[in-house]
Amino acid sequence: MKNDHKLIYSSPKEGLEVLSCSSGREFKSHLHDGYVLWLNSESGEKYSLKGCTGILQPGSISIIEPETIHSNSPCCTEHRHLRSFYFSEEFVRSLNLKLLGSENAPSPFRNNLLENRKLWLSLSNLHHKLLNTAHKLETDESILSVLSGLYKNIDERDYIPGSEDKRVDMVIDYLHANIDGNLSLAELADLAGCTEFHLIRIFRSHKGLPPHSFLIQLRLEKARRLLAANSNIADTAIQCGFSDQSHLTRLFKNRYGLTPRQYQKSI
Template identity: 80%
Template sequence: MKNDDKLIYSSPVEGVEVLSCSSGREFKSHLHDGYVLWLNSESGEKYSLRGSSDILQPGSISIIEPETVHSNKPCCTERRHLRSFYFSEKFVRSLNLKFLGNESGFSPFRNNLLENKQLWRNLSGLHHKLLSPVEKLETDEAILSVLSGLYRHAGDRTILPGSEDKRVAIVIDYLHAHIDQNLSLAKLADLAGCTEFHLIRIFRSHKGMTPHSFLIQLRLEKARALIAANSSIADTAALCGFADQSHLTRLFKNRYGLTPRQYQKACARF
């Protein structure tokens, strides 16, 4: 789904989205409800993940788990080409079943930084193919062929996620279950069994943002899925807990670079 020359989305198969970004826009702290695999081919990409910062160099591959807060921006805005794959959790479970024989075994889809030039070239080629109009059979074969290589080569430099405070997990579960409601910090702190101030501190320590900022990211990801499924913008705003349609539109455009209407029209082409 092409939007302009600098920001291109595609949804080639269910559970997979592809982004090509050659603009200089900064992606501030955010999260995804699925897995991210990203690489770049023009210059380095500055990123922050789990409280540490680094530069993703051309030729390197990064994988980020669902709901992991991160941010990124180009080292050189004039020479940027960021290539991203977004895989739903259901899609990754299906890959685990195909390649590992079970859905929950160890797979490369962890917070990973991989260095493998051939795999990088294969992923880059796959990314280009998924942005092109090709037959479904060719698409399906290319995805399995390239991602099987990811399973073969991943794991050498696994970055295991840190242990998460159970209080944070309890609050996140509650945010998911009450995403459309006007929640209070006092209620969340009560669930976590700590003071409001302490909840903000431990939540920021583990997730990189406050509970409210995290909730907004969850709402945006849910809104994106509903909009892609052709839900009306007004209904989506209500279902996801936004004040109104304009509130959703403003935050959606800031997060994804497109208005909800533009994103919906692009999705309808696939």
């Protein structure tokens, strides 16, 4: 864990990472390869999500699904404490199994905004504990106890199948499979069966970014996972499709607020 109270990353359990941010840093349009649950305990947080903008006030809880483009920044840079939980998809499936009896049962981990003061306080306390507690048993018990409170907010009527263009899904699958490749727009458009211009338009409409910018976000998330596993930085850059270590370092710091080396020391 990085002992800089302005920007702290910690990974207390496999599949779970937490961020504490009290700096004025703006998080420009980006994605996560897992689920995000975030709240703030000082001031408000301006955000943009899937074309909608708003302010996350203290007392509110926001959940963001994997690979959903979003951005956020503090309403007041002098008074900010953003508390984020990052859950891998495997972690959420395991949680669903433990709490609902099925990995695929409808769960509260959907794009959502919750107003529940009691749950907000429990999550704030859990976040603090995960940054400061090293005991595995206490950590496991706290996670299950607090996150079970999320499941009381499930309303299966809210679970409507997505309407995203299947061509976009096909291209995203291809980007995942060729994340380190030197892909061309023509190649992706041919895969989707449309013109290059039309692909950019439908991709941006559904994901909030054009294909190349989206691919960069996927590469950064893969790099973050590899670095957390103590992968060599230069090797990570190549495996993730960056031209060299300096290219990775520049984009990584811009995205996460730390260089790859600083991030590895913080985990």
